[in-house]
Amino acid sequence: xxxxxxxxxxxxxxxxxxxxxxxxxxxxxxxxxxxxxxxxxxxxxxxxxxxxxxxxxxxxxxxxxxxxxxxxxxxxxxxxxxxxxxxxxxxxxxxxxxxxxxxxxxxxxxxxxxxxxxxxxxxxxxxxxxxxxxxxxxxxxxxxxxxxxxxxxxxx
Amino acid sequence: xxxxxxxxxxxxxxxxxxxxxxxxxxxxxxxxxxxxxxxxxxxxxxxxxxxxxxxxxxxxxxxxxxxxxxxxxxxxxxxxxxxxxxxxxxxxxxxxxxxxxxxxxxxxxxxxxxxxxxxxxxxxxxxxxxxxxxxxxxxxxxxxxxxxxxxxxxxxxxxxxxxxxxxxxxxxxxxxxxxxxxxxxxxxxxxxxxxxxxxxxxxxxxxxxxxxxxxxxxxxxxxxxxxxxxxxxxxxxxxxxxxxxxxxxxxxxxxxxxxxxxxxxxxxxxxxxxxxxxxxxxxxxxxxxxxxxxxxxxxxxxxxxxxxxxxxxxxxxxxxxxxxxxxxxxxxxxxxxxxxxxxxxxxxxxxxxxxxxxxxxxxxxxxxxxxxxxxxxxxxxxxxxxxxxxxxxxxxxxxxxxxxxxxxxxxxxxxxxxxxxxxxxxxxxxxxxxxxxxxxxxxxxxxxxxxxxxxxxxxxxxxxxxxxxxxxxxxxxxxxxxxxxxxxxxxxxxxxxxxxxxxxxxxxxxxxxxxxxxxxxxxxxxxxxxxxxxxxxxxxxxxxxxxxxxxxxxxxxxxxxxxxxxxxxxxxxxxxxxxxxxxxxxxxxxxxxxxxxxxxxxxxxxxxxxxxxxxxxxxxxxxxxxxxxxxxxxxxxxxxxxxxxxxxxxxxxxxxxxxxxxxxxxxxxxxxxxxxxxxxxxxxxxxxxxxxxxxxxxxxxxxxxxxxx
Numbered sequence: 013x014x015x016x017x018x019x020x021x022x023x024x025x026x027x028x029x030x031x032x033x034x035x036x037x038x039x040x041x042x043x044x045x046x047x048x049x050x051x052x053x054x055x056x057x058x059x060x061x062x063x064x065x066x067x068x069x070x071x072x073x074x075x076x077x078x079x080x081x082x083x084x085x086x087x088x089x090x091x092x093x094x095x096x097x098x099x100x101x102x103x104x105x106x107x108x109x110x111x112x113x114x115x116x117x118x119x120x121x122x123x124x125x126x127x128x129x130x131x132x133x134x135x136x137x138x139x140x141x142x143x144x145x146x147x148x149x150x151x152x153x154x155x156x157x158x159x160x161x162x163x164x165x166x167x168x
Numbered sequence: 169x170x171x172x173x174x175x176x177x178x179x180x181x182x183x184x185x186x187x188x189x190x191x192x193x194x195x196x197x198x199x200x201x202x203x204x205x206x207x208x209x210x211x212x213x214x215x216x217x218x219x220x221x222x223x224x225x226x227x228x229x230x231x232x233x234x235x236x237x238x239x240x241x242x243x244x245x246x247x248x249x250x251x252x253x254x255x256x257x258x259x260x261x262x263x264x265x266x267x268x269x270x271x272x273x274x275x276x277x278x279x280x281x282x283x284x285x286x287x288x289x290x291x292x293x294x295x296x297x298x299x300x301x302x303x304x305x306x307x308x309x310x311x312x313x314x315x316x317x318x319x320x321x322x323x324x325x326x327x328x329x330x331x332x333x334x335x336x337x338x339x340x341x342x343x344x345x346x347x348x349x350x351x352x353x354x355x356x357x358x359x360x361x362x363x364x365x366x367x368x369x370x371x372x373x374x375x376x377x378x379x380x381x382x383x384x385x386x387x388x389x390x391x392x393x394x395x396x397x398x399x400x401x402x403x404x405x406x407x408x409x410x411x412x413x414x415x416x417x418x419x420x421x422x423x424x425x426x427x428x429x430x431x432x433x434x435x436x437x438x439x440x441x442x443x444x445x446x447x448x449x450x451x452x453x454x455x456x457x458x459x460x461x462x463x464x465x466x467x468x469x470x471x472x473x474x475x476x477x478x479x480x481x482x483x484x485x486x487x488x489x490x491x492x493x494x495x496x497x498x499x500x501x502x503x504x505x506x507x508x509x510x511x512x513x514x515x516x517x518x519x520x521x522x523x524x525x526x527x528x529x530x531x532x533x534x535x536x537x538x539x540x541x542x543x544x545x546x547x548x549x550x551x552x553x554x555x556x557x558x559x560x561x562x563x564x565x566x567x568x569x570x571x572x573x574x575x576x577x578x579x580x581x582x583x584x585x586x587x588x589x590x591x592x593x594x595x596x597x598x599x600x601x602x603x604x605x606x607x608x609x610x611x612x613x614x615x616x617x618x619x620x621x622x623x624x625x626x627x628x629x630x631x632x633x634x635x636x637x638x639x640x641x642x643x644x645x646x647x648x649x650x651x652x653x654x655x656x657x658x659x660x661x662x663x664x665x666x667x668x669x670x671x672x673x674x675x676x677x678x679x680x681x682x683x684x685x686x687x688x689x690x691x692x693x694x695x696x697x698x699x700x701x702x703x704x705x706x707x708x709x710x711x712x713x714x715x716x717x718x719x720x721x722x723x724x725x726x727x728x729x730x731x732x733x734x735x736x737x738x739x740x741x742x743x744x745x746x747x748x749x750x751x752x753x754x755x756x757x758x759x760x761x762x763x764x765x766x767x768x769x770x771x772x773x774x775x776x777x778x779x780x781x782x783x784x785x786x787x788x789x790x791x792x793x794x795x796x797x798x799x800x801x802x803x804x805x806x807x808x809x810x811x812x813x814x815x816x817x818x819x820x821x822x823x824x825x826x827x828x829x830x831x832x833x834x835x836x837x838x839x840x841x842x843x844x845x846x847x848x849x850x851x852x853x854x855x856x857x858x859x860x861x862x863x864x865x866x867x868x869x870x871x872x873x874x875x876x877x
Contacts, residue, residue: 037406046353047346051476052558056806059476087346100344107336107772110780111210112343113350113477113525141814145806147476148210148526149783150776151817 018079020045021089031077035069036060038076039086047087047116051145058144061117062086068117068124070143087116090123098161099123108157110148118144122158130166134159179259181205182317185243188271189313191264192221194304200227200292203235204261205245206253207497208339210526211836212773213253215337219769220258223330224265224322226289227304234338238520239503247498247600249529249664250632251739251834254769258832267320268313275311276302325767325828332828334772339523351495351522352480352555359482360389362543362554363412364399364611366564368800369424370661371613371621374398378418382411390546391415395616399543401552425659427796434467434572437593442653447629447636452646456586458578464683466575466676468862470660470794471568472809477525478561479532483540484551489516490544494537495524501602502534506541508607509619528784530663532556532565534601535610542611562809563801564610567794568665569595569624571635571672575680583688588648590639590677595655596624597634597668608663623658627668632736638670638841641677642734643699660796667735667837671785674733674841675848675862682729682849683858692730692849693718704764704827705734708743711762711823716745725749726757727854731845733838740765740838744782746818746846750854754864756786756818756847763822763838766830774835779820781839787812788840789847793863 015028020043029038034053039045039062048071051059055070062071063085064078091097099119102108109115118141125132125140132140137158138151146154178186185191185205193201202221208214218232235242245257269289276294277284279302286296295301325332342349367374377398379391387407392399400415402408428436482493490510496502499519507514519537527533536554544552556564571594578587599622601608612619626634633639636652685695693713700706709732712718720728727750732743741764749755759782768774791810795803803809844862852858857872 033406037404041404041406044355045346046348046350046355049350049352049477050555051478052806054558054805056558057476091345093341093345096345103344104336104340107334107340107776109210109340109343110212110776111476111523111526112340113210113352115343116346119344135815138815138817144814145476145811146814147474147528147784147811149780149787149817151783151814152779152820153776155814 016076016080018081019083021085027076029076031075033076034072035062035074035076035079036071039071045086045088049113049116051114058117058121059114061120061144063120063124066124066127068121087119090119097123098164099158102157102161102164106153106157106160108153109150114144114146115154118146118154126162126165131162178317178319179256179263181243181245181256181260182263186316188264188268188315188317190241190243191261192268192313194308196305198231198305199233200225200231200304201233201235202261203242204257205237205243206248206257207237207521208523209248209497211777212337212770213248214339215335216254216769216773217257217261218338219330219335220262221265223328224262225269225292227292229330229335231292236521237499238518239499240518240520242499244500247501249497251735251836251838254832254834258769262322263320264317266322267317270320272304272307272311275307279307331767331769332771332826334770349523350477351482351493351524352477354482354493354522356482356551358550360401360403360547360550360552361405361408362399362401362540362552363408364539364543364554365412365415365419366560367421367424369421372421372424374419375422376420377415379415381418382415385411385414392543392546394542395614395618397542397611397614399539401543401547424799427659427798429798430796433469433570434465437570437572437655441656442593443656444651444653447633447650447652448640448648450648452586456580456646458586459581461576461578463574463576464680464860466573466672466679466860468571468672468675470570470662471665471788471792472562472794472803473528473531473565473665474562474809474811475525475527475531478556478558479536479565480524480553480555481537481540482551482553483537483544485544485549488512490541492517492519492537492541493522494519494533495522495527496533496537497527498600498602501600502537505534505601505607505609506538509538509609509612510541529568529665530566530600532561534608535565538609538611559804562804566599566661566663569597569635569662571669573672573676575676577680577684579684583684585645585684586647588641588645590648591651591653592635592639592669592673593653593655594635594669595658595662596626597662597664598627599624599663621658623656624662626652626654632738633669635669637668637673637736638733639673640737642702642705642737644701645699667840670733670735670837671788671840671844674731675844678731678842678845679848679858679860682852691719696730696732704741705732707825708732708741708762708764711825712743712745712760715762715821715823716760718745725751725854727850727852729846729849729851729853731842731849733841735838739833740835742778742838742842744839744842744846746843746850748847748850748854750851752866754790754851755816756790758819758821759786759843759846761820761822761839762825763835764825764827765833765835767828767832768824768826769832771824771826774824775822777835778822778839781836782820782843783812783817785840785843786818786847789844789862789864791863
């Protein structure tokens with residue numbers, strides 16, 4: 013099987029696997045990163061979203077070969093308790109979830125949005141998160157958290 | 169002579185699990201270990217329980233470590249459902265902790281040689297005059313909590329410092345920083361992966377299966393078959409899925425349940441054999457003369473729990489003992505059913521809870537646990553993790569039952585109600601495990617020596633009822649008859665979905681009330697207030713009316729509607745005003761809500777539950793309906809079973825009426841019924857169309873229009 017190289021959360025990574033494998037299987041399986049979640053396996057719910065380059069993609073239907081040479085960022089790469097990303101701080105501050113299974117994908121979609129649009133409107137945030145499903149009904153809290161993080165990141 | 173003081177009545181969970189040490193332990197590292205029998209399902213319960221325990225013990229909340237429920241030692245609190253966790257676990261913990269504090273206070277006074285009255289407690293340290301001090305952890309070796317609770321008075325509300333405040337949820341940091349908190353992320357040494365082969369048609373027989381091709385796939389550990397139950401175990405998830413795909417191609421199924429017509433649900437429900445009960449009957453002291461009778465029929469479809477995560481479980485055998493990791497809502501109940509299927513004593517089975525995604529009732533969590541236990545038999549002592557597919561989650565998990573509700577009212581010449589009749593046709597709303605002589609688990613009906621499929625039943629009214637939940641009016645009508653007809657056939661598997669029958673019944677009652685008020689030309693809020701005697705009920709309605717500036721001036725294309733209930737007639741009070749925009753499609757713009765849960769332990773937690781319930785109910789009302797043809801469930805994905813998206817979610821404003829002196833009740837299911845009714849009433853306000861059949865979609869609006877013209 014061929015070896016595929018990419019940068020994962022800033023670290024050069026090489027993996028020997030079937031290039032057609034879904035990126036999510038490789039992240040959760042071989043690489044042991046369980047931040048991205050399996051929800052549907054067909055790119056419909058967004059629980060598995062990660063950032064490839066500067067776009068949030070559904071890793072459950074993104075083939076491994078397609079990320080060769082690219083930057084892949086998962087929730088693990090966004091920040092940690094010592095150095096949290098503003099989104100992580102804001103999701104805690106706003107208590108922006110109920111069960112929290114979907115929020116990894118939601119935060120990655122939001123992080124990709126903030127890379128492209130530093131001060132999105134509420135409508136732009138909702139539109140950017142429209143392909144992430146939340147079954148618990150915590151959407152409004154998440155939108156508030158994203159707007160709070162944007163404000164913090166854009167502060168002079 | 170004085171009579172002995174009566175033994176105080178213990179809260180139900182404490183009476184069932186009286187040993188104090190089963191709830192609380194003091195660890196040498198300065199922690200307090202709190203062990204409830206209820207489980208976290210995204211509702212924030214472990215945080216609220218930690219607040220209650222810390223408050224009553226006088227320790228900082230940071231010292232509290234919450235233990236996940238396990239049959240290895242947790243109190244048996246049945247199932248985490250019905251918005252009862254604060255009522256049951258919260259009261260038990262509050263009283264257990266009050267007693268434990270008293271026991272330690274006495275022990276501290278003995279050790280320090282002073283009166284208990286002279287001691288103060290701060291963050292677990294007892295201190296007295298002359299700077300003498302000790303603490304729970306120093307005393308713990310000498311104080312045994314292996315004794316039964318005798319009852320003690322908790323602190324008065326005014327002395328609580330944590331309850332009533334919005335403490336941050338204990339589980340959220342882990343989830344934000346990708347720590348492994350979900351069962352889906354749990355890694356065990358030597359973990360293997362299982363997948364189950366399920367038929368497209370429910371109840372189909374597996375008449376032929378060729379296992380050979382699947383066996384040759386790299387990484388396959390075993391193929392398991394027992395009757396109509398078949399599955400694979402592999403080294404990796406990918407290996408298991410590849411083998412399952414191959415196995416599926418070689419499988420021949422026959423037969424299966426014949427399903428009703430999805431467009432004729434009411435006639436199907438009313439044509440089945442039923443068990444009929446009179447839920448409640450009220451007779452007028454002096455019957456008034458009726459001038460006319462009006463009637464209407466309301467329906468709701470089958471609905472899916474549609475958890476965002478597929479059901480998942482891990483099982484590992486060691487000889488004739490098995491350990492199960494599960495996101496079931498009731499570890500002891502699941503264990504009881506596993507024991508029935510495996511024909512093992514319960515002592516041989518340990519069931520341990522690990523968080524899953526929100527379940528909203530009885531979904532596939534218990535079923536997948538049996539799947540894992542069966543497949544793990546073929547894994548020679550290795551743990552096997554089984555995860556359902558999205559399609560299995562959408563088609564094989566139990567559904568919320570479809571309902572047909574008929575209401576008739578006799579009106580006097582003034583248009584006031586003199587008699588009210590409410591009848592429900594529905595499958596039972598509960599087929600949870602652990603409560604019957606037969607198991608409720610899916611694979612139990614599929615194995616070679618199968619158990620019959622359990623026909624769902626209804627909990628008794630004393631426990632809030634099932635299909636009849638919230639069917640008894642909260643209003644002061646002079647007479648009523650409430651009847652429930654539970655189906656004795658069950659072509660589509662149903663069990664508990666959040667609120668059971670309350671969503672359907674509140675939708676029907678609150679819609680019909682508006683029809684009657686409109687016919688009288690009376691404001692629907694004034695009409696409700698006139699028929700309510702309970703001041704807490706009136707308060708939530710008045711509060712929500714004030715907050716939403718009832719009634720806003722009419723605007724073209726905009727409508728407002730009210731809905732109210734007291735969940736289970738004994739739980740939280742909730743009133744909702746919906747603002748919608750409607751032409752061809754309905755958009756819910758805003759939901760204004762007032763809620764009274766008595767003492768709100770964690771007000772932000774209450775708001776979060778009400779917001780979430782309101783948004784989920786909006787999704788139910790606007791979008792959700794399980795689809796099927798005469799042979800199979802056809803809504804197998806999010807495309808076929810859409811739910812509300814971020815851009816479609818209404819603004820939600822919640823007012824919590826705090827009543828610290830009144831025992832707390834749960835908030836998780838209070839909003840669904842009133843939100844459903846408020847939206848339907850707002851649609852009528854906006855379009856003049858009375859939609860009596862859920863969901864309210866473009867098609868149902870056209871149907872209502874046809875009916876009206």
